[in-house]
Amino acid sequence: MILITGANGQLGHDLQKILHAENLEFIATDYKELDITNIDAVREFVKDKNIDLIINCAAYNNVDKAEEEVEMCYKLNAYAPRDLALVAKEIGAEYITYSTDFVFDGSKKTPYTEEDKVSPLSVYSKAKAEGEKLVLEAYDKSFVIRTSWVFGIANNNFNSATRFVMKSYDMLKVA
Numbered sequence: 313m314i315l316i317t318g319a320n321g322q323l324g325h326d327l328q329k330i331l332h333a334e335n336l337e338f339i340a341t342d343y344k345e346l347d348i349t350n351i352d353a354v355r356e357f358v359k360d361k362n363i364d365l366i367i368n369c370a371a372y373n374n375v376d377k378a379e380e381e382v383e384m385c386y387k388l389n390a391y392a393p394r395d396l397a398l399v400a401k402e403i404g405a406e407y408i409t410y411s412t413d414f415v416f417d418g419s420k421k422t423p424y425t426e427e428d429k430v431s432p433l434s435v436y437s438k439a440k441a442e443g444e445k446l447v448l449e450a451y452d453k454s455f456v457i458r459t460s461w462v463f464g465i466a467n468n469n470f471n472s473a474t475r476f477v478m479k480s481y482d483m484l485k486v487a
């Protein structure tokens with residue numbers, strides 16, 4: 313059984329479609345069903361469900377607001393991913409969580425590799441980098457996937473963001 317957290321987000325939404333198409337059994341949760349910042353609730357939730365893989369799609373993704381909401385950002389992007397790793401370890405499940413290319417400062421002139429040292433600049437990217445470290449220290453059956461963009465139709469997505477930018481651009485042109 314696969315447990316998805318943050319299932320209503322872009323990644324979680326599309327992941328459900330793929331797992332469904334592959335006839336794989338999964339439980340989809342978002343914060344209403346399972347708040348990943350509450351480790352006791354997570355422990356209780358996974359009990360007797362034979363979970364063998366946890367895929368964490370939940371995150372704090374408001375890069376700009378994170379500069380003010382530092383605590384919330386670290387809670388969701390660093391400590392909760394670590395706690396999910398600990399729970400996965402306790403139940404013997406494998407664990408996948410997502411990070412970002414923002415863990416690098418972008419100054420390298422050739423493509424980044426897994427071995428490159430992180431150099432995060434913002435609160436969001438520092439929290440993500442801390443999350444990666446904590447997760448990998450907590451459980452050796454953890455996989456951290458660094459991605460630069462997620463393209464999907466759910467939640468705040470690339471399309472709605474660019475449409476907003478285009479609209480603002482049009483308004484500027486008119487003005």
Ligand SMILES: NC(=O)c1ccc[n+]([C@@H]2O[C@H](COP(=O)([O-])OP(=O)(O)OC[C@H]3O[C@@H](n4cnc5c(N)ncnc54)[C@H](OP(=O)(O)O)[C@@H]3O)[C@@H](O)[C@H]2O)c1
Binds near residue numbers: 369
């Ligand atoms: N979007 C991108 O382009 C991008 C780029 C680089 C990396 N990533 C990473 O890729 C992963 C997936 O991103 P995404 O774009 O699919 O994210 P997303 O659309 O923002 O989805 C995250 C989901 O997690 C939920 N959530 C928030 N707090 C929670 C909590 N305490 N417990 C459980 N669920 C909670 C959110 O609910 P609410 O929406 O109601 O808050 C939302 O449904 C994340 O780790 C993200 O950092 C994304």
